[in-house]
Amino acid sequence: DPLNPFLGGETRGGEGGRILSAEKTAKQWAKHDGCSLTAVKTKLLSTVKDGTSVEQWTYPNCKNGTEVILYAVNGMGHAWPPQAPEVPGVSGKTSKNIDATKVIWEFFKARGASKVGPPEYQSGDYHESLTVDSRARTYLLRIPKGFSSSKQYPLVALFHGGGGDGQKIAGQTGFADKADAEGFILLAPDGIAHNWADGRGTTDAEKQGV
Numbered sequence: 275d276p277l278n279p280f281l282g283g284e285t286r287g288g289e290g291g292r293i294l295s296a297e298k299t300a301k302q303w304a305k306h307d308g309c310s311l312t313a314v315k316t317k318l319l320s321t322v323k324d325g326t327s328v329e330q331w332t333y334p335n336c337k338n339g340t341e342v343i344l345y346a347v348n349g350m351g352h353a354w355p356p357q358a359p360e361v362p363g364v365s366g367k368t369s370k371n372i373d374a375t376k377v378i379w380e381f382f383k384a385r386g387a388s389k390v391g392p393p394e395y396q397s398g399d400y401h402e403s404l405t406v407d408s409r410a411r412t413y414l415l416r417i418p419k420g421f422s423s424s425k426q427y428p429l430v431a432l433f434h435g436g437g438g439d440g441q442k443i444a445g446q447t448g449f450a451d452k453a454d455a456e457g458f459i460l461l462a463p464d465g466i467a468h469n470w471a472d473g474r475g476t477t478d479a480e481k482q483g484v
Contacts, residue, residue, distance in 0.1 A: 276366050277352040287364075288436045291474025300331065300344040308337035313344070318371070325349045326369035343381065347372060354447050375448045379456060382430055397421045399450075401441075409484070414440035416460035418453045428458040436477075439464045 277286050282295030294302075301311050313331035320327050326349040333342040351359060351366015355374050359365035400415040418427065430453070434443035440462030444450040453460040466479035474480070 275350070275352045276364070280346070285474070289469065289474065289476040291476040293472075293474060296344060296346065297331075300333065300342060304333035304336070304342045307333075307340040307342055308335075309333040309340070309342050310335045320371045322370035324367070324370050326355075326367075326371050328369070328372045339385075341381075341385070345372060345374075345377065357446065357448065360446075375452050379430065379449075379452055379458075382428065383456070383458075386428075395421065395423075399441075411463065412440070413461060413463040414444055416444060416450050416453045416462070418457050418459065420457070430458050430460055432460060432462045433470070434462065434465065434468075436470075436472075437468050439468060 278293060279285070280296050282293055282298065284290065284292055297313075300313070304311055304313075310333055313333050316330045316332070318328040318330055326347055329346045329348070331344040331346060333344075336342060347355060347369050349367075350369040351362075353359040353365055353368035355369040355372050358368055395415070395417045397417050397419050400417065401412065402415055403410045403412045405411070421427070430449070432440070432443055432447070432449050434440060438446075444460060444462045449460055449462075452458075466477070466482060466484050469477035469479055471477060471479040471484055
């Protein structure tokens, strides 16, 4: 990844700053969930010869039924596979050997996502806001096609990357369409000035103490 290096270090573009490696980030989640900190690594079958390959890193023996899984895509750039990157010349290439949206949804579907059933909504997109510490926080709420107030639905939260927003990431990743196809409610919040307090110390969210 030419923008957010897989092994950690200085980021390229945006606000800059340093990030943890993907492995250290996964280990933080594993530690939080009481998992073993040694991942079991499994190479997945490549179905497309595009110069990429996928490894599944599973951190076993987690507590309370939790799981931590990292997918390492070798040879891919800064992209949401299998979607094409926004700026190929800068971001690098994508991978056709994994569908990130499908994998994430199947993970939550198999483990029972939180279920909600807001009766005041109909199918469609809603741009909502709520006030937290005197600050208006905005988000996209996608109510799936065929929604019925008499049923409960899984709720999936989707967080955008740096420079994005809820509406953009919902369309870019295909999660909006996936919500309709699979019947779940999608919540896609907006960061502060298009970023989060992500530990780099350089974003508006961190400077404002959010």
